[in-house]
Amino acid sequence: MSWLFAFALLITGMISSITSTLSGQIVMEGYLNIRLPLWQRRLLTRFVTLIPILIIGFLVGFNESDFEDMILYAQIVLSIALPFTLFPMILLTANKKLMGAHVNNKLTTTVGIILASVITLLNLQLLISTI
Incomplete structure (x- = not known):
């Protein structure tokens, strides 16, 4: 791993x-x-x-150990920010008025929401286990 x-x-x-x-x-x-x-x-x-x-x-x-800790904390901070970009992106790309012919179909939008939700829950679990 x-x-x-x-x-x-x-x-x-x-x-x-x-x-x-x-x-x-x-x-x-x-x-x-x-x-x-x-x-x-x-x-x-x-x-x-x-x-x-x-x-x-x-x-x-x-110090290598401090760099490793900083990488870990940076990843945690990024994981907090991720849902704030994923969900709006999914919703915007599902908007027919905004995207026109390039709009996502309902299956793609549903899968996107499910995956973004799973990622968000895993990131929350990481955040809680780190604190």
């Missing part, structure tokens, strides 16, 4: 890094009108995403 968790953590970290790089690019080009060559833009946006972890690392003295 620890290998599976490590793999999932690695993948989510990579996805998070890609997302932050792309969002940094969109902000730089679209909102701030900063035009840089691709390699400079990627270097800058990836460097900026490293700043928080470096600050945290210095604060905890790069």
Whole structure:
């Protein structure tokens, strides 16, 4: 199980890094009108995403045990936030007026609500067992 968790953590970290790089690019080009060559833009946006972890690392003295605890607490905080994004997303994608031809069918919406509810209950159980 620890290998599976490590793999999932690695993948989510990579996805998070890609997302932050792309969002940094969109902000730089679209909102701030900063035009840089691709390699400079990627270097800058990836460097900026490293700043928080470096600050945290210095604060905890790069102690592996403290980093593990912080990862656990970060996952708990994210699990609290998850229902606030899942349920509205399911309901919005089930709205025919909003989605038009791309609306979810009733089965997809029902399965989505069931899965989001199960995930929410498991996250609540995690939160209660951690406190």
